Amino acid sequence: MIMTTDAPSVIELDGVTKRYGGKIACDAVDLTVRQGTTFGLLGPNGAGKSSLIRMLMGLSPANSGQIRLFGENASKHSTALRQRIGYVPEVHCMYRWMTVGEILGFVSKLYPRWDDDLASQMLSTFELPLTKKVSSLSKGMTTKLSLILALAHSPDLLILDEPTSGLDPIFREEFLESVLQCHLCKGRTVFFSSHHFDDVERVADEVGIFVDGRFIARGSIDELRSKIKRVQIVLPDGKLPAYIPEQAVFQRLSRRDWTVTVSPFSEDLFEQLMSENHAIGGNVVDLSLEDIFKDVIRGRKRQLEEIES
């Protein structure tokens, strides 16, 4: 369960690029996720998160670059590789005419490592009735069934694409608890995309903010927090900010109150911002992951608008 930098890498991306017509979904992405790590992929809608996950799953080929899972070329996605991966897609494709019991029986035959005890334990935790038809399950129930199907063969890597979106808070917590209990606590690896910052902060060791096919920030949550901070400056009457550093990611001015989010932050930079703007007051604010995300995304948007205009 303890992560070390010399743990073997489970996911390796090397210059992976994916284009759909003229639109670039992945732009020369490099990434290493080591064994036992939970990696949270964050990004606005349309950033290319699902494309990235589909490539990991061997569902769509990269235009260039290399993807290796457990050291093996992922584009081939051999049967042996499939046995080691559990996948909960954003949109569930299941045989809707089967009952819960039938689909479990069917999928269990595909996996030699299928754990019947784990499956029945999860079924009773989730209160999923075996006799119900898949087509009659609610969205939350379908997601839970999908998680059982992904976890019961004891995969080494679990890939989740927006697993908790559209679920109520209790469903979300039950879902995360199961991921923790049945997978994470056994030292296995998770790669998941999410819009729920609470979930990401709770379970991720590492996060990456993915925008326009690239990671624009990546690291442990603590690393991001110590690197990206907001500085609040009180300007002298009638003055505009005189010194805007190149580290500024996003800024907002409201009367004398100037807030500027900087990356990377340093105490020296803060001192410089104070003195060069002749500040009459100021302080440094630690940001939550959600605030970091918002400021980085807004800053990037504004930057693009400036280039266009």
Place this chain on the structure above:
Amino acid sequence: MLIDPKSSTPIFRQIADQLRQAIDANVYRPGEMLPSLRAMAVEICVNPNTVQRAYEALEREGVVETRRGVGIFVAATNRDHLNAAEQRLSKQFSTAIRQGVKARLTPDTVRSVFEDSLRQILVEATK
């Protein structure tokens, strides 16, 4: 235990602080075993690595001790509670005072703010 993922206090810090409060309040007594990493992780729904960091922090602070292969225990009674409380207080004051200094308050203002709130709390306590 209540974890607030939106807080700017890291989650491992939140866990460590709340465990220490629970130990100070005798929810866990000296010499007793704490929940295992995994049990705690599932219970409060956070990554086990984060719980581990909280336990490690508490171990460095002398609040808990690890017995290899057995579990994590509340450190024995010889822990000087007052001394530990004083150190914590000093840490909290440093944070507050640093903010005051950054906001360009004079040392005298900082001192009088401190005196005022101490006086107010003592008055409230005698009521």
